[in-house]
Amino acid sequence: MSQRKIRMGMVGGGRGAFIGAVHRIAASIDQQIDLVCGAFSSTPENSKASGRDFFLPHSRCYGTFQEMMAAEATLPAEQRMDFVSIVTPNHVHFPPAKLALESGFHVLSDKPATFDIGEAKALQQIIASTGKLYGLTHNYTGYPMVKQARDLVKTGEIGEIRKVIVEYPQGWLATRLEAEGAKQAEWRTDPKRSGAAGCMGDIGTHAENLAEYITGLEISELLADLTIFVPGRQLDDDGNVLLRFTNGAKGVLHASQISVGTENNLNIRIYGTTGGLEWHQIEPNTLKVHRAGKPTELWRTGNGYVGENAAYNSRTPFGHPEGYLEAFANIYRNFANHIRAVEAGETPDEKVTDYPKIVDGIRGMAFIDAVVKSSAAGSVWTRLEA
16 A cells, blocks of 8 residues: 555635635644645635645645636646645535536545535535545444444344434524524525435534444434524524334434524434444543443543554543544545555445545435425424435
């Protein structure tokens, strides 16, 4: 496998953006990736100014992503970017991803994959035809104890899954921030930029992805009740969903952005025929393991008893917290190593390919579609068509 650093370009994430900084920090944690270029804003002047903030050469600070793809493709192989990180609002996920893939670059995109499911399925075809790698930063799958939970389910430690309860409450949109000039609130509550759903598209998809990732099951149908609590808002800010999984398991998914005083309280509880699992993002180093008739076990990141995949995705000695940035970093590191394996013509270890892909993106878009349709029809059972 190639030992060189992987070169990254970025679309979005310039001055005033929140998530771009998170991605840049995560990409740099393992010293595997260098940011070499970018089109950081829809405003060329802001894009180039942002590039200067990151100490990039003037010639690699582009006014538009179209300009970036064209220019980078002409550079010598040892200089041009290897992949592009897309960290824009939802409506600007598909166009740069399509152009990057068709220009010969791999893509790692923020979620959701696209603006709607039609774009997601079109993107899947482009990925297949170009042969380039595509990853999606559903970052919560990067936590070591989430991977440990997945492995415990896979090896039958809690029996056959019967019940899944996954929640993602926040409180930051309890008032109409979008009317007060808050940039992050503005685009997330605008159907022209966010898509068909608000809260459910923004964080409900994280809950859906986490449930399917850990259990290895797929949601087959759902019944949703979406609400707009804040007067004047255009998209849902709260939602409750009943789930049916392919194996007959039942579930409850709750996502809210009007839960006053709550930060990012993503959590999941999974119950099988012989045991259960519980994980809270607010305390990510701990996985609770329940077994019938026995005391609850607390599994902790970094200890010798955790599995190979959890250990591979840990960086610090036990007792030292790892969190949000490191979970993102695990996706970036795995994606970079997958690029190296492709370059070397090698088959990568499954630990390397353990990051969300376009299939996960399509399921997320199908989840949004089904939730919106179910709620609009008066909360009826609706199939998830992925």
